[in-house]
Amino acid sequence: DAKTTQPPSMDCAEGRAANLPCNHSTISGNEYVYWYRQIHSQGPQYIIHGLKNNETNEMASLIITEDRKSSTLILPHATLRDTAVYYCIVYQGGSEKLVFGKGTKLTVNP
Amino acid sequence: DGGITQSPKYLFRKEGQNVTLSCEQNLNHDAMYWYRQDPGQGLRLIYYSQIVNDFQKGDIAEGYSVSREKKESFPLTVTSAQKNPTAFYLCASSMRGAGIQYFGAGTRLSVL
Numbered sequence: 001d002a003k004t005t006q007p008p009s010m011d012c013a014e015g016r017a018a019n020l021p022c023n024h025s026t027i028s029g030n031e032y033v034y035w036y037r038q039i040h041s042q043g044p045q046y047i048i049h050g051l052k053n054n055e056t057n058e059m060a061s062l063i064i065t066e067d068r069k070s071s072t073l074i075l076p077h078a079t080l081r082d083t084a085v086y087y088c089i090v091y092q093g094g095s096e097k098l099v100f101g102k103g104t105k106l107t108v109n110p
Numbered sequence: 111d112g113g114i115t116q117s118p119k120y121l122f123r124k125e126g127q128n129v130t131l132s133c134e135q136n137l138n139h140d141a142m143y144w145y146r147q148d149p150g151q152g153l154r155l156i157y158y159s160q161i162v163n164d165f166q167k168g169d170i171a172e173g174y175s176v177s178r179e180k181k182e183s184f185p186l187t188v189t190s191a192q193k194n195p196t197a198f199y200l201c202a203s204s205m206r207g208a209g210i211q212y213f214g215a216g217t218r219l220s221v222l
Contacts, residue, residue, distance in 0.1 A: 032209060034209050034210075041198070041216070041218075042215060042216070043114075043200050043202070043213030043214050043215055043216055044153070044200070044202075044211075044213050045213070046210045046211065046212070049209060049210070087152065089209075091209040093207065093209065094207040095207070095209075096141075096158065096160060096166070096207075097143070097155055097158055097168070098209065098211060099155075100145075100152040100153040100154075101152050102150075102151060102152045103152060
């Protein structure tokens with residue numbers, strides 16, 4: 001079962017930052033937070049991951065709270081192409097599989 | 111280009127028929143995975159393989175079978191025992207033990 005809790009849906013205006021929250025209150029010290037997204041009728045795409053430090057790449061930023069019980073994925077300037085389902089996943093390095101929940105459906109509006 | 115190739119994109123199954131979904135990767139990944147996705151739901155793991163000639167059942171393996179004879183290929187057979195096969199099927203690969211998986215474009219299976 002998924003170890004994360006995400007809101008089922010969110011809306012964001014085009015050009016604004018999209019902040020997607022995720023709760024993972026039972027995360028262990030050696031578990032990472034991974035984010036994927038799935039555009040309609042496509043395969044999921046890896047976005048970013050982190051352990052305890054904030055991370056940034058060309059797609060997004062990941063902010064993890066100090067107690068590691070929650071995190072936020074930030075898309076700094078959302079575009080219509082960012083409309084997708086976003087999955088937050090807790091993963092232990094070396095594990096054999098990822099567990100996908102239902103994710104958050106983000107709709108970017110013009 | 112490196113990546114995961116799934117075929118066909120659309121597949122129709124008749125009652126009592128077995129069908130095989132193809133998944134090929136040229137990323138030199140050891141691990142490969144099959145997921146099923148129903149409308150409005152997340153992905154559920156069917157089977158996975160960490161190495162050639164070895165595979166494990168995922169959460170919903172009943173009615174499915176796989177083989178892993180080559181590193182590049184991980185075909186999934188949906189057998190007649192799978193009574194509700196209509197779904198979107200996704201194949202993925204990764205370095206063994208890594209959290210970053212690369213997904214194919216999927217196969218949409220329907221029942222005639």
